[in-house]
Amino acid sequence: MRPVTILGAGKIGATIASFLHATGDYAVTLVDRDAARLDRLDLPFAIRRTAQDIAAALPPSLLANQFAVLSAAPFQLTRGIARAAAEAGVHYLDLTEDVASTRDVRALAEGATTAFIPQCGLAPGFVSIAAHDLARRFDSLDTMRLRVGALPRFPTNALGYNLTWSTDGLINEYIEPCEAIVAGRRTVVAAMEGLETLGVEGVTYEAFNTSGGLGSLCETYAGRLRELNYRTMRYPGHAAIMKVLLSDLRLAERRHLLHDIFTHALPTTTQDVVVILVSVTGTKDGHLHQETLARAIPDQDFLGAHRTAIQLTTAGGICAVLDLLAEGRIPTRGFVRQEDIALDAFLANRFGKIYRETDRATQARGE
Structure with missing residues (x-):
């Protein structure tokens, strides 16, 4: 062994x-x-x-x-x-x-x-492996978009969220600058920006910039993509409330207090789902084409527990x-x-x- x-x-x-x-x-x-x-x-x-x-x-x-x-x-x-x-x-x-x-x-x-x-986990981790595999199928590349959500299956609060992993890691992602490629240039964009709406398996989510999810993809694909970004998926309405907490109440400057609020007010749950959407567009045989990998992985029994x-x-x-x-x-x-x-x-x-x-x-x- x-x-x-x-x-x-x-x-x-x-x-x-x-x-x-x-x-x-x-x-x-x-x-x-x-x-x-x-x-x-x-x-x-x-x-x-x-x-x-x-x-x-x-x-x-x-x-x-x-x-x-x-x-x-x-x-x-x-x-x-x-x-x-x-x-x-x-x-x-x-x-x-x-x-x-x-x-x-x-x-x-x-x-x-x-x-x-x-960065061997989910994001960064698996999504980088998946995005790179999709990209290999194209003659030339245009965009690469990675979207991931770790969410409760049964949201009951206004945030639509329960604690499912590290609270410190969550706060770090919501505050730190985010790497991206924009208009062909490697750059940094603000966390919590870029709000969009999307759907996976019939469920509507919102997504916004968060830090760290791209791993080394920006370096790997510099000069090869017009657009590359990573966004975290949440149930609709989450981003607006988080902006009140982080910006209006300035809790981004007092992370310890935000940590205490989250751990005191947001329950943990064992009934969760991880939602993944990785999409790459580019040219194939002279035509603009898109390849997408999507998963919704729920809590379940595995290896006896x-x-x-x-x-x-x-x-x-x-x-x-x-x-x-x-x-x-x-x-x-x-x-x-x-x-x-x-x-x-x-x-x-x-x-x-x-x-x-x-x-x-x-x-x-x-x-």
């Missing part, structure tokens, strides 16, 4: 540990600073649990002789964890959507003999990439972009199949 260490024992980190242990192919260590949280987790005894303050300098012994370290920690800790992985000489994977910390990971990857693979949609898509994404790395099917050294991963190989993987457009009943049984 390949030894792997997962840093962060929140909902996603614990799910990653459960998924990898279930395969029988990985010896899993789960690390978190909260010993009580580790003790409360309903996980197999064979998953080793280690209490360690991962915000501090990680001791070399923690990552010694590991095949890989997977960060499911808050994005603010990405730099330190990646640095520890580099010093230990182990493969590094993370889920961060934060643009600045990903640049630091890339710098650490220069000349490395192990792989540094950031009920999983939320955000657990399935996020944990499933990084576990699939780890499998492909272990199999030597993606680069094993240096900086690895999500678009370096073949969509067919990803979807054929035992975890990547979560994203397949297949019969949900069969998928839920883990077949």
